[in-house]
Amino acid sequence: MMEISLSACGIYNCLDCRYVANATCPGCAEGNKHLRDAGDKVCAVFACVESRGIASCQECGEDSCVLRRSVESICPVRSRFENTRWWAGRMARALEPRKCAGKEADSKPRMSDRVVNRLRWYLTALDSLAEQGETSVSSWRLAQRVGVNAALIRKDLSRFGEFGTPSFGYRIDYLSQRIAAILGLDEPRGVVWIGAACMRLHLQSVGRLAKHDCGVVAVFDASPEEVGSPVGDFEVLPLEKLADVLAGSRVSAAVLALTGPAAAKAADMLVEQQIKAVLNLSGEMLALPDSVKVCSFDVVGELLELCHYCR
Amino acid sequence: MMEISLSACGIYNCLDCRYVANATCPGCAEGNKHLRDAGDKVCAVFACVESRGIASCQECGEDSCVLRRSVESICPVRSRFENTRWWAGRMARALEPRKCAGKEADSKPRMSDRVVNRLRWYLTALDSLAEQGETSVSSWRLAQRVGVNAALIRKDLSRFGEFGTPSFGYRIDYLSQRIAAILGLDEPRGVVWIGAACMRLHLQSVGRLAKHDCGVVAVFDASPEEVGSPVGDFEVLPLEKLADVLAGSRVSAAVLALTGPAAAKAADMLVEQQIKAVLNLSGEMLALPDSVKVCSFDVVGELLELCHYCR
DNA sequence: TAGATTGTTAATCGATTAACAATC
DNA sequence: TAGATTGTTAATCGATTAACAATC
Numbered sequence: 110m111m112e113i114s115l116s117a118c119g120i121y122n123c124l125d126c127r128y129v130a131n132a133t134c135p136g137c138a139e140g141n142k143h144l145r146d147a148g149d150k151v152c153a154v155f156a157c158v159e160s161r162g163i164a165s166c167q168e169c170g171e172d173s174c175v176l177r178r179s180v181e182s183i184c185p186v187r188s189r190f191e192n193t194r195w196w197a198g199r200m201a202r203a204l205e206p207r208k209c210a211g212k213e214a215d216s217k218p219r220m221s222d223r224v225v226n227r228l229r230w231y232l233t234a235l236d237s238l239a240e241q242g243e244t245s246v247s248s249w250r251l252a253q254r255v256g257v258n259a260a261l262i263r264k265d266l267s268r269f270g271e272f273g274t275p276s277f278g279y280r281i282d283y284l285s286q287r288i289a290a291i292l293g294l295d296e297p298r299g300v301v302w303i304g305a306a307c308m309r310l311h312l313q314s315v316g317r318l319a320k321h322d323c324g325v326v327a328v329f330d331a332s333p334e335e336v337g338s339p340v341g342d343f344e345v346l347p348l349e350k351l352a353d354v355l356a357g358s359r360v361s362a363a364v365l366a367l368t369g370p371a372a373a374k375a376a377d378m379l380v381e382q383q384i385k386a387v388l389n390l391s392g393e394m395l396a397l398p399d400s401v402k403v404c405s406f407d408v409v410g411e412l413l414e415l416c417h418y419c420r
Numbered sequence: 421m422m423e424i425s426l427s428a429c430g431i432y433n434c435l436d437c438r439y440v441a442n443a444t445c446p447g448c449a450e451g452n453k454h455l456r457d458a459g460d461k462v463c464a465v466f467a468c469v470e471s472r473g474i475a476s477c478q479e480c481g482e483d484s485c486v487l488r489r490s491v492e493s494i495c496p497v498r499s500r501f502e503n504t505r506w507w508a509g510r511m512a513r514a515l516e517p518r519k520c521a522g523k524e525a526d527s528k529p530r531m532s533d534r535v536v537n538r539l540r541w542y543l544t545a546l547d548s549l550a551e552q553g554e555t556s557v558s559s560w561r562l563a564q565r566v567g568v569n570a571a572l573i574r575k576d577l578s579r580f581g582e583f584g585t586p587s588f589g590y591r592i593d594y595l596s597q598r599i600a601a602i603l604g605l606d607e608p609r610g611v612v613w614i615g616a617a618c619m620r621l622h623l624q625s626v627g628r629l630a631k632h633d634c635g636v637v638a639v640f641d642a643s644p645e646e647v648g649s650p651v652g653d654f655e656v657l658p659l660e661k662l663a664d665v666l667a668g669s670r671v672s673a674a675v676l677a678l679t680g681p682a683a684a685k686a687a688d689m690l691v692e693q694q695i696k697a698v699l700n701l702s703g704e705m706l707a708l709p710d711s712v713k714v715c716s717f718d719v720v721g722e723l724l725e726l727c728h729y730c731r
Numbered sequence: 732t733a734g735a736t737t738g739t740t741a742a743t744c745g746a747t748t749a750a751c752a753a754t755c
Numbered sequence: 756t757a758g759a760t761t762g763t764t765a766a767t768c769g770a771t772t773a774a775c776a777a778t779c
Contacts, residue, residue: 221769221770223770225725225728225729226725229721229724229725232724233705233721234705237705247736247737248737249736254705258771258772258773259736260771260772260773260774261770263736263737263738263739264738264739264770264771264772266738267737267738267739271737271738273736273737273738275735275736275738275777275778275779276734276735276736276737276778277735277736277737277779278735278736279737291728292724292727293730293731294724294727298727298730306621310617310618310621311719314719314720315720317720318720318723318724321727323723323724323727361727361730361731362723362730364723368624368625385729385730385731386727386729386730387726388722388726390719392625394544394545394548402726404722404725404726406717408622408625408675408699408701409622409628409629410540411715411717412634412673412675413603413605413632414536414540414603414715415673415697415698415699415713415715416603416604416605416609416632416673416697417536417602417603417604418696418713419604419609419672419673419696419697420604420672420696532745534746535746558759558760558761559760559761560760569747571747572746572748574760574761574762574763575746575747575748577762578761578762578763582761582762584760584761584762585754585760586754586759586761586762587754587755587758587759587760588755588759588760589759589760589761
């Protein structure tokens with residue numbers, strides 16, 4: 110991997126602040142341009158880490174991707190202005206409380222699966238921005254992170270209210286909370302996990318669930334060997350206990366990670382218990398009533414699909 | 421669950437043969453209708469098992485779904501005619517070799533991700549039909565299985581050639597083989613699996629990969645505790661061996677199932693080795709060059725998304 | 732103020748479906 | 756033959772994008 114010293118080279122089109130620092134490309138000596146869209150081909154654009162807006166130089170063919178590591182976390186414009194009054198004022202104003210708080214929730218427009226999916230990604234990106242200490246974001250910058258068009262983000266959000274401030278973008282904490290509410294993450298929920306081995310594999314990750322008031326409530330398994338064994342703080346329960354656990358609880362979703370015929374059997378039990386949504390990791394094609402939202406993921410099938418992209 | 425004796429009740433609109441047996445609904449005594457679309461609401465339609473075309477009775481509200489188990493595998497028309505000359509002739513003619521063998525492969529039309537995904541589902545459905553001993557299928561019946569519109573299936577397939585025979589549908593073995601070829605499953609490939617624990621969980625399923633000449637070639641892990649331990653017939657290798665294994669092999673796809681920063685590091689190594697496609701199960705957002713096809717699946721994120729469908 | 736960014740409308744693009752002549 | 760089902764065209768539908776007035 111090519112190592113580039115920061116002082117020697119580079120037009121830094123920072124995806125954080127969108128300003129371009131003056132410099133010259135070592136490959137073709139071309140000067141800088143003001144860049145609006147990630148698709149624009151400019152000379153030696155070094156994208157900030159984690160952004161998907163990576164481009165390669167049109168003239169010398171240098172791919173900014175291989176340079177990524179060496180400019181990690183560097184945003185020259187930001188670091189230059191961060192302590193100025195200009196920057197402080199810019200940030201302060203972006204944090205002023207919003208006037209318009211959003212459309213009436215009872216109108217509840219039906220949104221497509223695609224919108225739901227994108228909202229989830231917006232939330233993830235906002236979370237990671239917040240972790241980095243950011244307080245505001247523009248639709249353009251958020252679009253870079255998620256890999257979609259900025260207009261689409263504004264359109265998606267405008268279905269539910271006016272969450273932004275012209276000229277300053279969106280407050281991250283406020284927007285994050287609103288999207289969570291839209292997705293139904295504002296009230297506590299629980300999920301049951303059927304398939305102890307799979308749960309064991311994801312033990313670390315489920316902490317993120319709990320953060321959103323949506324923790325695992327119980328772990329089940331069909332196999333007698335698993336029942337009674339520990340998984341994290343849980344004891345694996347037999348499927349017969351499913352009805353007892355679900356009765357009167359806030360559980361409305363389930364992870365189904367058994368294999369073979371046991372999967373269909375467990376699915377039927379879940380339907381009987383009026384479960385609302387199932388994440389089907391069993392690899393089986395489930396035929397459940399329309400009242401249940403099913404999301405299926407099958408590693409093997411997905412791998413076969415990927416083969417098409419290997420030429 | 422309500423138990424229904426087959427002799428006592430039912431309008432059987434078989435999704436296998438599309439014929440409707442005469443009978444009367446025990447709930448509302450309404451007669452039968454000839455049903456073309458799964459969306460049609462008719463009285464007590466008992467869908468064949470595995471089909472998604474499940475409807476509930478418009479009059480008495482009886483949901484055929486709860487009856488599903490009791491009519492499992494029953495297709496009255498088929499069983500009545502299976503041994504007749506009519507049926508034999510019907511099946512024999514459907515098996516006649518095709519005249520038109522498909523468009524030139526070199527035209528290679530760019531297909532959208534959606535088409536690729538549907539083709540994969542067609543293949544899965546065809547595989548399961550073949551397992552049941554079926555030899556031919558109509559676009560309508562296949563559509564029932566996969567849960568899409570029949571016209572869409574015909575349109576998808578017609579991009580690549582004429583695989584069917586008017587009035588008799590498609591030969592399952594021929595169509596199956598052609599779709600595999602379109603997806604690039606006709607020549608042997610291999611995948612590397614990074615993340616021993618995840619591989620261990622999917623040990624049974626990967627047999628299906630091998631069936632399509634696309635087996636796991638090696639298993640890697642970043643953690644020193646895993647390296648050297650056995651996973652099925654494999655010994656877990658350290659990531660440092662990645663380049664050696666990939667050099668000169670037919671591997672073009674990888675499963676990436678490490679967590680945290682190790683995932684991004686391994687991803688960079690894969691990119692360096694010119695991998696073509698990555699199935700990213702790490703839960704991290706990867707920023708890889710466009711030359712690599714990435715498919716990401718994050719259990720926790722997906723669960724949060726499902727919360728929206730729980731009201 | 733001047734410049735930046737929102738929310739929203741109109742234009743574009745692509746994907747799905749209905750319909751039907753051609754075929755078996 | 757009559758009836759069924761394909762391959763394909765035209766119509767429909769929905770999703771994305773570009774553009775811009777309103778706003779800060």
